[in-house]
Amino acid sequence: MKLVGIVGNNYSGSHNRMLLKFMQQRYASQVELSLLETKPLPMFNQDDEDHPTQTVVDFRAAIAAADAVIIATPEHNHSIPAVLKNALDWCSRVEHPLAGKKVMIVGAALGPLGTVRAQGHLRQILDSMSIAAHVMPGNEFLLAHAMNAFDANGRLTDQKDIEFLDTCMTNFIKFVEA
Ligand SMILES: Cc1cc2nc3c(=O)[nH]c(=O)nc-3n(C[C@H](O)[C@H](O)[C@H](O)COP(=O)(O)O)c2cc1C
Numbered sequence: 350m351k352l353v354g355i356v357g358n359n360y361s362g363s364h365n366r367m368l369l370k371f372m373q374q375r376y377a378s379q380v381e382l383s384l385l386e387t388k389p390l391p392m393f394n395q396d397d398e399d400h401p402t403q404t405v406v407d408f409r410a411a412i413a414a415a416d417a418v419i420i421a422t423p424e425h426n427h428s429i430p431a432v433l434k435n436a437l438d439w440c441s442r443v444e445h446p447l448a449g450k451k452v453m454i455v456g457a458a459l460g461p462l463g464t465v466r467a468q469g470h471l472r473q474i475l476d477s478m479s480i481a482a483h484v485m486p487g488n489e490f491l492l493a494h495a496m497n498a499f500d501a502n503g504r505l506t507d508q509k510d511i512e513f514l515d516t517c518m519t520n521f522i523k524f525v526e527a
Contacts, residue, residue: 350380350525353415357422357433357456359388364457364495365421367503372419372455375511376518382419385411393438399459405439412446417525418482422456425468434474441479448481453521455490457498463491485524487515 354369366384373382389404391397400478413416422429454471456464468489475482490513492498498505506512 350416350522351414352380352382352417352419352423353385353411354382354419355385355412355433355436356387358430359386359432363423364459364492364499365401365423365455367499368455368457368505369419369421369496370503371499371505372514372518375514376439379518379522383411383415384421384472387432390432390436390439393435393442395442398442401439401443408436409440409444409446412440412450413444415450416523417451417453417454418447419453419521420471422454422464422467422471424456424458424460424462424464425465428470429467429474433471437480441477443482445479447475448484451521451525452484453488453517453524454484455492455517457492457495459494459496460494463493463495465489465491473489485521488520490514490517 356366358365369384391402422433452475454468456468458464472484475484500506
């Protein structure tokens with residue numbers, strides 16, 4: 350099963366990228382997970398939608414070619430980061446690579462709520478008519494206090510976090526195969 354994992358921030362030290370890299374390694378025997386960065390995408394402008402940059406073309410093509418998508422979102426001011434919204438806007442005009450695509454949402458934040466507000470917004474956005482993704486219900490993997498959650502090798506340290514992530518991933522594989 351080929352998956353892409355969208356890194357929801359453009360920050361070099363992103364904990365959400367760390368989370369996706371951890372998942373890439375931990376589930377390597379079950380899925381092939383490639384990371385997709387939002388950073389190279391230009392700001393969406395309707396003037397450009399019929400002539401997108403190669404980075405936009407490649408981003409959308411990677412999603413279209415995948416069996417399913419994982420989105421790792423940070424929380425910026427109680428919502429998803431602008432770079433992630435920008436990427437999703439590019440996937441909502443002219444081409445709709447997320448339409449009907451199975452999606453799993455995960456998120457890591459420094460605060461105690463672990464992106465719960467951003468994840469709610471992300472579900473709403475993915476449900477929009479022009480994106481129309483098929484998001485796995487429930488299975489809200491919310492990583493709080495992310496600054497303490499990884500060891501020096503980028504591995505999650507809390508066994509309960511790992512067990513719940515395993516459960517969510519098992520459920521997602523079944524959801525994609527169904
Ligand atoms: C502009 C900005 C707004 C933020 N707003 C929130 C917030 O509303 N809730 C929260 O839990 N953390 C917030 N944070 C802190 C993030 O949890 C933290 O930056 C986290 O590391 C983001 O994920 P990342 O490491 O993948 O970039 C904010 C950070 C930034 C830079």
